[in-house]
Amino acid sequence: MRLGNLQLHNNLVLAPMAGITDYPFRQLAREMGCGLTFTEMVSAEGLLRKGESFLKMVEGEHPVSVQLFGSKPEVLAEAAAKAEAMGADAIDLNMGCPAQKVVKTGAGADLMRFPEKVEGLLIAMRKKVACPLTVKIRSGWDEEQINAVEISKLAEGCGVDAITVHPRTRAQSFRGRADWSVIAAVKRAVRIPVIGNGDVNTPVLIQKMIEETECDGVMIGRGALGNPWIFSEKHSGFPEKGPTISPEERKGMIHHHLSLIQSYYEERNLTPQIRKHLYWYTKGLPNCATFHSQLSSLKGKEKLLQAFHSYFDSIQRREPCQRSVPEEDRSITGWVEKAL
Ligand SMILES: Cc1cc2nc3c(=O)[nH]c(=O)nc-3n(C[C@H](O)[C@H](O)[C@H](O)COP(=O)(O)O)c2cc1C
CATH class of the missing domain: 3.20.20.70 (Aldolase class I)
Structure with a gap:
């Protein structure tokens, strides 16, 4: 284009x-x-x-x-x-x-x-x-x-x-x-x-x-x-619901993204950034509801990263999983309306 x-x-x-x-x-x-x-x-x-x-x-x-x-x-x-x-x-x-x-x-x-x-x-x-x-x-x-x-x-x-x-x-x-x-x-x-x-x-x-x-x-x-x-x-050639990403690959991507975030934001602004992206990266994965409720209550970068590692340890033993793609993501719709 x-x-x-x-x-x-x-x-x-x-x-x-x-x-x-x-x-x-x-x-x-x-x-x-x-x-x-x-x-x-x-x-x-x-x-x-x-x-x-x-x-x-x-x-x-x-x-x-x-x-x-x-x-x-x-x-x-x-x-x-x-x-x-x-x-x-x-x-x-x-x-x-x-x-x-x-x-x-x-x-x-x-x-x-x-x-x-x-x-x-x-x-x-x-x-x-x-x-x-x-x-x-x-x-x-x-x-x-x-x-x-x-x-x-x-x-x-x-x-x-x-x-x-x-x-x-x-x-x-x-x-x-x-x-x-x-x-x-x-x-x-x-x-x-x-x-x-x-x-x-x-x-x-x-x-x-x-x-x-x-x-x-x-x-x-x-x-x-x-x-x-x-x-x-x-x-690009993957099936209807999108590619199957192994937990290792997903974890690697999250690490990379978090490192970009950490080199860009000041320490005091990191927590909300890390929290929201961890939420999105894990949406639709096994047992994500428990992890998400942890995310919303934990404060500070270190605690969020710890929770992220133990969550991935718990799912890494499973088969590669396909993230379910929600029809309409209501959580973000509500969030946007508040944020804008
Ligand atoms: C959190 C959020 C923030 C947005 N901010 C902007 C913005 O700054 N400028 C804009 O033109 N559209 C904005 N949009 C609209 C998106 O660019 C896009 O038009 C809309 O989300 C529909 O595309 P999608 O279904 O691929 O999300 C925003 C959407 C979301 C979800």
Whole structure:
């Protein structure tokens, strides 16, 4: 897939996820084969105020797209220029965040309701950056206002290089199923690359989304949690529910991920990071419920690591196990709604 002047080595993309797609997670996804990673969404105003420390986080990282949210053309344009100058390979405008605190400022999914405003933002941003400019949209504001096709054509007309479609409305937030027919409709309507997103958590679903929608790339969010193997070619031919990862391989991956986390975060911020990733890596494994209740009560890095080792000792004696893939991960849906 090619976004403007940026050639990617494959068409798999790590979704922007606030509180999750930090530097260690993006690095891991890239190591596993992911073609493009996105930062968590970043406030354009915040970036202009204290951007140096933030943008350090993309230093030396390629290819990475910095996702901005905001609602003022001059602020978004300046922030985009600053991010590009500091090493971003692409800039993305967030038009999908459903959180009330973002929407009420006129940013995120609120933009889906105001095409003329979007045009002003994109024209201003396009003038300021030479790198690929992309947008990430939803189906529309609600069931009565599905306008992904209209917004996509408008974005293409403003010189945007690619569009990611997460086909849920703002009203749906993260509930219900993503309606892939909206991705297909956008793909038929524009000539720039379309990246499909929503409910892909196995290699089979990657293929299915491409076949059903003819999208150019597939963006994966929740399906990558505790599952960086989703980006790996080695696993692309695996059965319906995804690859069977031996406990040794899973443990090795967790060790590696935790070491990336430990070299990135200060000691006092480690515990919540370690806890959430241990939870995701072990979801669906034998006796995980007991381990998860331990995770939520234990405090401090050392105790969490001890619990992780004894849990793996207890399952390592078993046959390689396939993680069950939940239909809809309600725990994360609730968590996102609180976190955003
Ligand atoms: C915890 C969490 C945080 C998210 N943060 C962002 C964000 O910062 N920017 C954005 O455009 N989408 C964000 N999303 C939406 C995802 O990028 C993606 O569109 C959505 O989860 C659907 O894809 P999936 O089914 O592969 O998870 C977030 C989703 C989750 C679960």
